[in-house]
Amino acid sequence: MNDSAQFEGSSSYIASPDLLRAVNAAISLERPLLIKGEPGTGKTLLAGAVAESLDMELLCWQVKSTTKAQDGLYHYDVVQRLNDSRFGDGDVKDIRRYIKHGVLGQAFSSEKRVVVLIDEIDKADLEFPNDLLHELDQMSFHIHELDETVSAKVRPVVIISSNAEKELPDAFLRRCVFHYISFPPRDMMERIVAVHYPDIDEQLLEAAIVRFYELRAVSGLRKKPSTSEFIDWLFVLIRGGVRPQDVAMRIPLLGTLIKQESDLDLVRQRLA
């Protein structure tokens, strides 16, 4: 059915050919797509773009340090049930009323194919990915309280983003299609900017891009400025009415790009 669907980027998301290939392979092979890359290279945005261009619903699962694999499947609200049993609200016998589906649960029980984003999977405990192995492989899980198995009617497109804060287990990695979003080269950056600011002054863009890549080339930076910071910087440049020659002479509003004290000092020494 949706098997022939092809992701080709979207009007607001510029993807490299390698990335397109990886996305389409993941969809077609029905494997999760693992996306890594420097912060600010659009890992999270990708899922939105895929969902939009394939016309599917997007379900986001924001992983935090306290997130457990179980949270994504279902939650049995015992406290609510206990409360209801004591204060007599509703039908306590029906356990189903107290089972709430998590993101994966919703995706599996959906009639249509959806896109699931498991965002920043590395934020959770080391064992978290392992706990999801079976569920992602089989696209099903068991609800003990009901003694029922929820299986995906249509296998969802699973996109997982990671900032590499923790190593992911090998068994998990083997099951994924992996793509590393490298920092975009200049020509691609121009296309990305064109998507965000179609009417930007060309001279300003030219000067800003030159400065930006110079900045990234400064060796010893602890945090190199990313695409999203560049986009923000352009925004303040446009808003502030900064002239192209000012950008060429110095770097106005440097704080938008460089956020660490030591990096600021370094850049001032080298470039200013």
Place this chain on the structure above:
Amino acid sequence: MFVDFLFSLRRHGVPVATQQWLALHKALSKGLIDDADGLYGLGRAILVPSESRFDSYDLAFLETFRDAQVADIKDAIKEWLENPIAPKDISPEAFERLTGMSLEELQRRFQEILEEQTERHDGGSKWIGTGGTSPWGHSGRHPTGIRVGGEGGNRSAVQVAGERRFRDFRSDATLDVRQFKLALRALRALAREGREELDLDETIDETCREGGDIELVFQKERRNTVRLLLLMDAGGSMTPYARLVDRLFTAASELSHWRSFDHYCFHNVVYSRVYKSIERLQSTPTADLFRDHPKDTKVVFVGDACMAPWELMAAGGALSFRQHNPSSGMDWLMRFREHFSDVVWLNPERERYWGHETISTIGRVIPMFPLTLDGLRDAVGHLRQGQALAGSKRG
């Protein structure tokens, strides 16, 4: 050709599982791959789940899909040139003659030899390795001349692989504090002890069992029980690695998950005293370490293990006249190994020099790992293994 690729990948240290290999075939049969670029891109996406191995993938791809190994050879040369140790067998006359060469001449010769080399395949890279005595030694003084690769123009998949853009991500290269921390974080053994906290799940279960009467259940916190003792060589031969060791130290001391963390410095090898600060103002008798640290403390030595053999083996081998050592450094190392169940040695020196006498001697007593991200992970794995064994013995 395809199976060659699989084995080439494995040879380059990309652990491709059958599962992944089959997935690639599935992708082929589904018609997802129609050209070399597709094979390169999708092969990487399916077979290599970590950017730290992309570079190895590039090398394997090159090896399989192109007869010659230009990129690899160039790399071998580059590495050779960056190696600060001067080759021994250069005659002063040859040196004189070659320093007189112009840059263009060097570039031209480099190209010539490089081309010759690609025709020779495997033998060629060997030839560079051993034949690296005269012309290349001097080319090293003109590194710009050497790096002329002569590639460009149309970008085929092989050329993209040849660029080796992911070299910087290799995990056998040495890395920063954060990455060290991540590797060290794996060193943990959780046990329930200390303060009691409310166990919410158990409380709810119990309460339900009691028919709704609140029953509070407490349990002890989960805590890491790993104690770490870091002993670092602060001697002169370690100066090139000072920053690297510093980063490891920062990572270990900033991690708050140890039950206890202690560190000392030594020179060359431990003798009867170890030093608390690099300036060596305060020292502690080494024997006190055995008293103050329980047997299950993980001990990590960091040093190049490179010294004169008598400094390691002889009593009185310590260089400092203030330090009297009736026991040899080797004896002290044996005592560490006897007392502590888990001891490892991290060596910043490249593994190819590990044939050095004192390095191999120490390596026989204490398991030695390179001070790289991979090495540290292996070392942590080794330390954890000891832990598992001790656990099963106790259990």
